[in-house]
Amino acid sequence: MRRVAIIGAGMTDFRSMLPMTSPEMIRLAVKRCLDDCGGLSIRYVDGVLATSAPDAFDGYHDKGAIAVEAAGAIGKPITRVFVGGGSGVAAGVAGWYHVASGAFDTLLVVAWEKMSHPYPHAQKLFQTIFDPVLEKPLGPNLIWIFALEMMRYMEAHRLKKELIAEVAVKNKRNALDHPYSQLGGRITVDDVLNSEIMVWPVNRLDISPTSDGAVALLLASEEAAKRLTDNPVWLDGVATCLDSQFWTCRDLTYPYYVYLAAQRAFRMAGVTAPLKQIDVWEPYDPFTYKELHHLDGLVGKPGIAPKLLAEGQLERDGDCPTSPSGGLLGVGNPIAAAGLMKVAELYWQLSGRAGKRQVPDAEIGVAQAWGDLMQVGTVVVCRR
Amino acid sequence: MTAKVLRYGSEQLEGLPEAFSELLKRATDEVSSGRESSWAKAVSEFNERVPDMSFTSLLVLPWLFDFRYRRSTGEAIARFLEGLKDARIIGTNCESCGRVFIPPRSFCEICFKRVRTFIEHNGFGEVATYSVAHIGTNPKEKLPRPEVVAVIWFEGTKVTRPNSNYVFHAGGLMHRLGEVEPSEVSIGMRVRPVWRSREQRRGDITDILYFAPVR
Numbered sequence: 001m002r003r004v005a006i007i008g009a010g011m012t013d014f015r016s017m018l019p020m021t022s023p024e025m026i027r028l029a030v031k032r033c034l035d036d037c038g039g040l041s042i043r044y045v046d047g048v049l050a051t052s053a054p055d056a057f058d059g060y061h062d063k064g065a066i067a068v069e070a071a072g073a074i075g076k077p078i079t080r081v082f083v084g085g086g087s088g089v090a091a092g093v094a095g096w097y098h099v100a101s102g103a104f105d106t107l108l109v110v111a112w113e114k115m116s117h118p119y120p121h122a123q124k125l126f127q128t129i130f131d132p133v134l135e136k137p138l139g140p141n142l143i144w145i146f147a148l149e150m151m152r153y154m155e156a157h158r159l160k161k162e163l164i165a166e167v168a169v170k171n172k173r174n175a176l177d178h179p180y181s182q183l184g185g186r187i188t189v190d191d192v193l194n195s196e197i198m199v200w201p202v203n204r205l206d207i208s209p210t211s212d213g214a215v216a217l218l219l220a221s222e223e224a225a226k227r228l229t230d231n232p233v234w235l236d237g238v239a240t241c242l243d244s245q246f247w248t249c250r251d252l253t254y255p256y257y258v259y260l261a262a263q264r265a266f267r268m269a270g271v272t273a274p275l276k277q278i279d280v281w282e283p284y285d286p287f288t289y290k291e292l293h294h295l296d297g298l299v300g301k302p303g304i305a306p307k308l309l310a311e312g313q314l315e316r317d318g319d320c321p322t323s324p325s326g327g328l329l330g331v332g333n334p335i336a337a338a339g340l341m342k343v344a345e346l347y348w349q350l351s352g353r354a355g356k357r358q359v360p361d362a363e364i365g366v367a368q369a370w371g372d373l374m375q376v377g378t379v380v381v382c383r384r
Numbered sequence: 385m386t387a388k389v390l391r392y393g394s395e396q397l398e399g400l401p402e403a404f405s406e407l408l409k410r411a412t413d414e415v416s417s418g419r420e421s422s423w424a425k426a427v428s429e430f431n432e433r434v435p436d437m438s439f440t441s442l443l444v445l446p447w448l449f450d451f452r453y454r455r456s457t458g459e460a461i462a463r464f465l466e467g468l469k470d471a472r473i474i475g476t477n478c479e480s481c482g483r484v485f486i487p488p489r490s491f492c493e494i495c496f497k498r499v500r501t502f503i504e505h506n507g508f509g510e511v512a513t514y515s516v517a518h519i520g521t522n523p524k525e526k527l528p529r530p531e532v533v534a535v536i537w538f539e540g541t542k543v544t545r546p547n548s549n550y551v552f553h554a555g556g557l558m559h560r561l562g563e564v565e566p567s568e569v570s571i572g573m574r575v576r577p578v579w580r581s582r583e584q585r586r587g588d589i590t591d592i593l594y595f596a597p598v599r
Binding site: 120121123124127132133134135137138139140141143144145147148149150151152155196197198199200201202244246248249250251252253254256 | 453455457461465485487489493512513514515516517518519520521522523524530533534535550551552553554555556557558559560566571588589590
């Protein structure tokens, strides 16, 4: 296997109702990515790895094809991967497969989501993920099942809602420094607790906003990277792991599948003591509790994340800076694009170009996403 | 299909999501109901609220998909649904690893073998976790009163990891809780199914009205 580098990244604003079509968003992200590589011509790109969440968001079947023109893929191969919310980071994993195998020297990885098409709200489409016989007749909402997981997690570690709300405060504040963010802001724990109750224990401000947006990364083999950039970030560990679809038949206390994926990715990247070695963490945070739940899995110690949070270690200047980008809670959650935004953040952090968000001397970072029916963990480890 | 030209400035959208979403909503309503004049009014109101916009065009096309399905449940779920009609909880049992599947499955994903042994469970279980739903499928509509939603694990089906409380497998269903106030619910609470009357049962998951605490 060959070593794989990330040599450029670009993204659009994350906004609700961006005044662009999906192909226009993709093209803008790709253009910014190529500009980031010193104005590299699209002709030097060998292939495209595309990802986006359910076709239903665009109301267009086989919407992977939407990226063909917009990512400059005419006359080239294009592959689409999809594992629900885990898709953005899964695209990084699958991109690694393409380049490490020797099949591609350069590969564009693009992720997009246009969640403002469905009317009146994208939530209605999430109904299609529930079992039509056993669950749909109950009139469920996606937030129901996350509230169930959150309650189980809170109960297992005796967590207070006040503590978990700190994640929203931190991530929205971090997002103020992100040039493309949707919901950066200074809020308080009380703001979270007093926001509308959706499905207790989930309040409105525990939830990341639906959004439109696109992200593009350029991957390159070691040889191509040396030719094209002086500042590569190495994609040294990748893994995906799934648990059972029967989510009512397993414990939601701990994301064991995230733990297994992280262990595999760490082994590949030579990370033996994650808490000591990793400088930047981008765990998936579609909901406040999820950042903690996933950090538990990444570190491999159930219940450690809330302790680190209480000690202030998850802040940008703490020992375990978590979602320095602002995460999904602050930057926004255009599903597949949000996951790839986390990988892009590692690229910006580790190449020293994260601006006001910069974690000093960051050398190793991990990004993770999660999805399908609370059952997939996708993890990438990057190194300067 | 009808279309309507909606004008707004692409650079100035920032900071306007609310005004814009309002306009989009009215646009779609007006277009689908053909009320052109009130659409024009919505646009002029929008223009007043946001006077400094330079305009470009955007087309909003409302459309609707109507997909219908006739779904095979498979034998295992078919027998489960038949059981519900008789107020019985049916599962299957993997004779290789001993796990009980409720709802029933036709193969064991770990042993990777066919599962053929059907069992009947008495329906008693525990609350694995719960939440209090203020919304149903449409997040913009509040439920008339909050409902307790829970995962129920059926008694005697739990398998934990060695030397741990972590539940590796249990027969479990998502359903509502009833005859209990949200503040009284706790994880581990013992519950039983409450059924619709015989005449009302149709072989549907809602044949169980809810699970109620065993007091």
